[in-house]
Amino acid sequence: DTEVTQTPKHLVMGMTNKKSLKCEQHMGHRAMYWYKQKAKKPPELMFVYSYEKLSINESVPSRFSPECPNSSLLNLHLHALQPEDSALYLCASSQDRGTGANVLTFGAGSRLTVL
């Protein structure tokens, strides 16, 4: 299995809703990432988990809350989002962080619209 699976593919939510994005990989990768991508912009790093511990939080607002229940799963909990949070949310994984290529394998993304 060489895939990163993200659900849901599309999500529409109001500003008062609570929802979650889910990501799963079975490649034995020990680093998992959440990126946010706006149209015609590069991916913007939000969080990195390494060996199931949060290692990077790029000053993301607290309305985004990551969770890594185990080495294969990564969640992003969403609460009280703003319309400007509408974007494509990409999950990625890599063998590790640090030296070596550690190529990122991306999921297909979750397209989020906040009304």
Added chain:
Amino acid sequence: GQNIDQPTEMTATEGAIVQINCTYQTSGFNGLFWYQQHAGEAPTFLSYNVLDGLEEKGRFSSFLSRSKGYSYLLLKELQMKDSASYLCAVKDSNYQLIWGAGTKLIIKP
């Protein structure tokens, strides 16, 4: 600051060759990546360069010059399906990926 520059958009003809350039200024260097991203889809890995020189993979090749802070992606025998954005990314001294804004490649028949 850290900076990666690549052209915003390029146009090429089906069957031709195109070269997409990327220049970078980063705090440290631990490799350079090229990713392809079709509209509305996730980026997919194309190539990785950590030493100077050319890496060839089928119709795609990537070149790196660390002394010049420069890379290019060469696409040969262009096909319509190659229409996509091409993202250059550099891993810095903290092993963080710094992304360029991407080059939108338009292929015309």
